[in-house]
Amino acid sequence: MQVYNIYLATMKTIRIVVISLLFVLLAALPAIAQEVIDVTDSSASVKEITVENDGLSFIPEEIRVNEGDRIRLTFRNTGGFHDWVIDEFDAATSQYSGGTSETIEFVADEAGEFEFYCSVGNHRARGMWGTFIVEG
């Protein structure tokens, strides 16, 4: 009987630990999947955005702004040879090596969904792009 009680107590403890771990994981998920920068609620006169890269991926992969926003975008190249380009707004950094940053300014004066990308070699085709959403 006592062995059975110990068994029950152990199972209860395991269940509590597992459920607690699940809650911790769920709470941490948004931080892990932080791949969107949204400045549509910001009232700043200039919206400052920093983009990085992880190899041939941009972080974030999605940027949300409002139509008419003045954007001050910094591309922090963490490794490799890259740039950050968005054709529709004539915005582009120069191409530079890892460990370097460059800041550009442009006005998002057209609503819609656009693609930003790296124009070096075949990086865009290999997935070095993201979505720039301008809310009208």
Ligand SMILES: [Cu+2]
């Ligand atoms: Cu690149």
